[in-house]
Amino acid sequence: MSDMPLQILLTNDDGIDAPGLAAMREELTAVGEVTVIAPAENQSGVGRARNEFAVRREHPWGYALDGTPADCTAYGLRGLDTDFDIVVSGINDGPNAGNYVVGRSGTVGAGIEAAFLGTPAIAVSSYHARDFFCHPPEEYDFSRPARIACALLERVAGTSVFGDVGLLNVNAPIDVPQPRMRVTEPLADYDQHVDHHESTTLLPDGDTDRQLDDDETLVRLRDVSWPETVGYENPFPPRDEHRERYPVGTDRRAMVDGEVSVSPLSVHHGHAESQTLAGIVDSLSEFVE
Incomplete structure (x- = not known):
């Protein structure tokens, strides 16, 4: 690392007043x-969603932006x-954790935006080995994940790590003393549960006034983003079943074991080879006029 202090852009997706951001900044x-x-x-x-316009407000730590995490990253890297x-x-x-959840995360989306703009990034998330979600956040202490992320940043800054990967996605427990840190890969484990409500006047997002028409449902x-868990319940119990389902080296197994998961991600949607597809395209060439 250089003797010059690191210039660090800090953002999140929980909002500028979130306790996790305050702990990370400290x-x-x-x-x-x-x-x-x-x-x-x-x-x-919100994933890596972007907006064309965003209102900026001054804040003692920098700026609050009426926009997405990716907006904040883009503005910080190109607007200052x-x-x-x-x-x-x-x-x-x-x-x-898990590649579907990672792809939709605003926390990770900010890091993906940074990678596309050529700047290394670390996305940091916390979990509780018993409660799973750290909610409401005011009731949890984020200092351990902050110390872990800071130590990792100090070690990787200025190395060749970000020549090989675009983003580090970190999941750290807040309640496990001296947790093991493991390089992991996001695991594909996802399904979708669909409910049909044939007759109702109560619609989501506060729209309670519109009556459904006869041809509407x-x-x-x-999301079923953990096995047999719909929504946001704690998915860990029974733990032994999850250990069998998730092999060592995956981000979800690390969480089941109370470890720090560090997943190096490629974010540029790299090219995938398929000889089968190449053959199909070649065979169809004569039909394209």
């Missing part, structure tokens, strides 16, 4: 100059004069 100020640009309100689950060395996103008050889509 740790990072010991190793570098920290500029916070975070959403003014909660932006969980600071040449940032790294982007840190988090700490999220809940895990982002209210459809509810609910």
